[in-house]
Amino acid sequence: MKKPMERLRAIRVSKxxxxxxxxxxxxxxxxxxxxxxxxxxxxxxxxxxxxxxxxVSLRHSLLxxxxxxxxxxxxxxxxxxxxxxxxxxxxxxxxxxxxPKMESPDxxxxxxxxxLTKTPISKSIPLWDVHxxxxxxxxxxxxxxxxxxxxxxxxxxxxxxxxxxxxxxSDPEACPTIPTIKRRNPSNSGGFWEFLLKLWWLVxxxxxxxxxxxxxxxxxxxxxxxxxxxxxxxxxxxxxRRFVHRTISLNDVKFLKNVMGxxxxxxxxxxxxxxxxxxxxxxxxxxKKDNKGAEENNNNLPNNIRLRxxxxxxxxxxxxxxxxxxxxxxxxxxRWGNQIACVLLPFTIALHDDPLDYVRNAKVVGxxxxxxxxxxxxxxxxxxxxxxxxxxxxxxxxxxxTLWFSNLPGPEEKISYFGHPVTFIAxxxxxxxxxxxxxxxxxxxxxxxxxxxxxxxxxxxxxxxDDLQNSLVLMKHAVRNLIF
Numbered sequence: 069m070k071k072p073m074e075r076l077r078a079i080r081v082s083k084x085x086x087x088x089x090x091x092x093x094x095x096x097x098x099x100x101x102x103x104x105x106x107x108x109x110x111x112x113x114x115x116x117x118x119x120x121x122x123x124v125s126l127r128h129s130l131l132x133x134x135x136x137x138x139x140x141x142x143x144x145x146x147x148x149x150x151x152x153x154x155x156x157x158x159x160x161x162x163x164x165x166x167x168p169k170m171e172s173p174d175x176x177x178x179x180x181x182x183x184l185t186k187t188p189i190s191k192s193i194p195l196w197d198v199h200x201x202x203x204x205x206x207x208x209x210x211x212x213x214x215x216x217x218x219x220x221x222x223x224x225x226x227x228x229x230x231x232x233x234x235x236x237x238s239d240p241e242a243c244p245t246i247p248t249i250k251r252r253n254p255s256n257s258g259g260f261w262e263f264l265l266k267l268w269w270l271v272x273x274x275x276x277x278x279x280x281x282x283x284x285x286x287x288x289x290x291x292x293x294x295x296x297x298x299x300x301x302x303x304x305x306x307x308x309r310r311f312v313h314r315t316i317s318l319n320d321v322k323f324l325k326n327v328m329g330x331x332x333x334x335x336x337x338x339x340x341x342x343x344x345x346x347x348x349x350x351x352x353x354x355x356k357k358d359n360k361g362a363e364e365n366n367n368n369l370p371n372n373i374r375l376r377x378x379x380x381x382x383x384x385x386x387x388x389x390x391x392x393x394x395x396x397x398x399x400x401x402x403r404w405g406n407q408i409a410c411v412l413l414p415f416t417i418a419l420h421d422d423p424l425d426y427v428r429n430a431k432v433v434g435x436x437x438x439x440x441x442x443x444x445x446x447x448x449x450x451x452x453x454x455x456x457x458x459x460x461x462x463x464x465x466x467x468x469x470t471l472w473f474s475n476l477p478g479p480e481e482k483i484s485y486f487g488h489p490v491t492f493i494a495x496x497x498x499x500x501x502x503x504x505x506x507x508x509x510x511x512x513x514x515x516x517x518x519x520x521x522x523x524x525x526x527x528x529x530x531x532x533x534d535d536l537q538n539s540l541v542l543m544k545h546a547v548r549n550l551i552f
Contacts, residue, residue, distance in 0.1 A: 092140070092148040092219060094451045094458070095406040099218035100140075100148070101462050104188050105499030107216045107226065108181060108311060110518075112208025114489040117200045119163040122212075125486040126198065129233045131155050135220045135404075136194055146455075155194060162199045173203045177211050178312065182523075184215055185309040185498045196220065207315075208491045222408045223476045223495060223507075224382050234483040234490070247477035247510075272439050280442035284412060287376075288461055292468040294373045296417075297351040298344070299470055300503045300525050309498040313518040314533040318510050320544050327547050328424065330431040333475045336508050336515075338430035339543070340377075340473065341415050342423060343536035345369065349419060350531075366419070373417040377506075378410040378465075380474040381443040409447035411437055413473065423542040424550070471504040472497070478511045494518045 099105040130136045138150040170176055180201065189195045195217035202210045216226065236242045283291065293299065324335045352368035384407045416429045450458060476495060483490050494516045495507040503525040507518045517536055521529045 089141075090150045092150065093405055094453075095408070095447070096219040097148055097455075098450060098458060098462060099406070099499070101459055103499045103501065105218040105497060106185075106188075107214075107218055107223070108184070108496040108498065108520075109212075109214040109216070109226065109230070110181065110311065110313070110492075110494040110496065111212045111214070111485060112205070112491040113210045113212065113485070114491050115209055116202050117163075117210045117212065117488060119161070119200055122198075122200060122486055122488075123157050123161050125233070126161065127157060129486075130196075130229075131157075133229065136196055138194055140191060140195065140219070153194065159193050160197045162197065164199075164201070166201060166203045168203065170203065173205045176203065177201055177205055178310065181213055181496075182308060182310045184213065189215065189217065210488075212485075218497070218499070219406065221404055222382075222406045223380070223474060224384070224408075225404045225406075227476060227478060227509075228404075230485070230493075231479060231483075234479070234485050237482040237484055237489055240484065244479045244481060244483045247480055269439070273441065276436065276440035277442060277445060280412070280440050281445055284442065284446065287412065287468045288464050293375050293470045294370070296348055296373065296375065296470065298348065298375070298504050298526065300501070300522060307501075307522050307524065309496075309520050310523045310529060311494075311496045311518060311520055312529040312533055313492075313494045313496075313516050314537055315492065316515050316517065316537055316540055318513050318515045320540060321515055324427060324540075324543055324547055327551065328427045328431065330427060331434060332510075334430040334434040335427060336475050337413065337415075337434065337473070338426040339536055339539045340506060341417070341430065342420075342426045342539035342543070343532065344375070344415065345417050345419055345426075346535040346539065347532050348373075348417060369417060369419065375415045375417050375470045377413045377415055377471045377473040378469055379413040379437075380408050380410055380472070383407050383409050383443055383447045407447075409443040409450065410472075411440075411442045411446070412469070413437065415470075423539065423546045426539070427543065466501050469502070471502055471506060472500060473506045475508040476510075478509045480512065482512050492516055496520045 134152065135150065137152060137155045139153050141149050141151045143149060166176075180199070184199070189197055197215050199213040199215070200210070201213065205211065220226075221229070231244050231246065234244055236244055321332055321335050321339075324330075324338075325332050328335070349368050352370070384403070414433060416426070420426060449461075453461075474495075478493055479490075490511070492514065493509055493511045495509050496518045497505050497507065498520055503522040505520040507520070509516050509518070517533065519526075519529050519532060521532075523529065526532065
């Protein structure tokens with residue numbers, strides 16, 4: 069069998085991407101203001117990590133990519149540019165010597181990832197590093213932590229890069245299947261009624277875009293979410309984060325999706341709404357007991373809670389994950405970089421007798437958000453607005469909302485990364501001042517929910533994970549009762 073190094077396909081870049089001194093895109097600059105935003109990728113492996121093999125593989129993969137071998141240089145006029153540099157892997161790869169008999173390896177890995185958020189990566193080197201932890205946890209024999217500044221690329225770009233460095237476990241010579249998103253074929257039946265339907269859709273699209281644009285603008289200046297135990301006190305600051313994750317069944321999520329006639333993203337939003345409702349209900353109940361010594365009540369939620377998430381949306385013409393080589397082409401419709409924008413997604417915080425009401429509500433909101441150009445409008449604002457206006461948005465917007473949310477498709481089959489079989493993939497983000505950020509990534513028949521929390525505000529993130537997991541269980545039982 070060939071060595072992993074020999075099987076690894078070298079990453080190819082176009083001439084356009086290899087040129088020096090390219091300016092950062094406006095969206096990439098956003099992740100430097102007002103705080104540096106980093107992506108944390110946590111990968112669990114079925115075998116111990118071979119650090120020498122890992123470093124050699126990194127040299128022939130990540131270092132071939134211009135963004136991973138470039139510095140951020142600030143010019144005299146304040147313009148930030150990518151400038152190619154020689155990379156010393158010893159500055160980027162950490163392989164600490166660990167006690168294999170430590171008392172709580174899961175807690176150690178969690179604390180290690182949390183400690184990474186205390187200090188930024190030095191700007192004298194490209195803004196990424198890798199930490200290889202050869203310690204057995206409840207989910208893996210070893211763990212790799214990849215810390216990457218968000219300006220290097222968004223989740224779509226990084227997932228594409230990961231897939232380019234992996235092979236199928238079932239066929240070590242084959243690249244993994246690229247996740248795809250199926251689009252509906254537009255109807256070409258024609259006719260008067262078809263014309264009226266398209267006209268109505270156009271009117272609805274314009275109206276929804278105007279309304280969403282005004283709400284987004286209002287949020288920047290005055291419209292803020294209800295104060296809840298999930299929000300920090302003003303002024304918000306970027307603080308040390310804690311990353312906790314929980315695995316749920318992707319098959320269960322697809323089961324709900326198929327029965328309810330909705331999307332995977334809608335189901336995950338529904339699970340999140342239900343989980344947050346349960347969590348907040350418990351928190352408000354604790355407050356009542358502490359303040360008044362009240363007995364436990366079934367529903368302790370205040371009425372009309374306004375709680376919104378900034379949902380990250382891919383604005384590329386080509387939906388879903390793309391092949392890495394295609395993303396690096398100059399004329400590609402799915403270019404590498406940060407081609408994302410956010411839409412404001414209202415969450416229903418309430419206790420429902422029927423758990424499926426969360427799914428129905430998420431579907432209504434999801435269908436409404438499909439009939440708007442809010443994401444593209446916000447993307448254009450980020451691209452063309454003056455720098456001082458973008459700085460104002462980034463200084464005010466996070467303080468008005470409660471959380472950030474994203475859902476990313478991952479490999480459809482089990483993979484190995486540089487010859488190390490992968491047990492799970494989890495994405496997290498830190499740098500935004502909000503107390504809660506939720507990322508969802510699928511892998512084979514699993515789905516990993518990762519919470520990035522400020523544990524000064526959310527001191528029990530594992531309990532919140534339990535609430536999210538229990539919400540899926542209740543929904544699955546409700547669907548089965550509905551069918552049978």
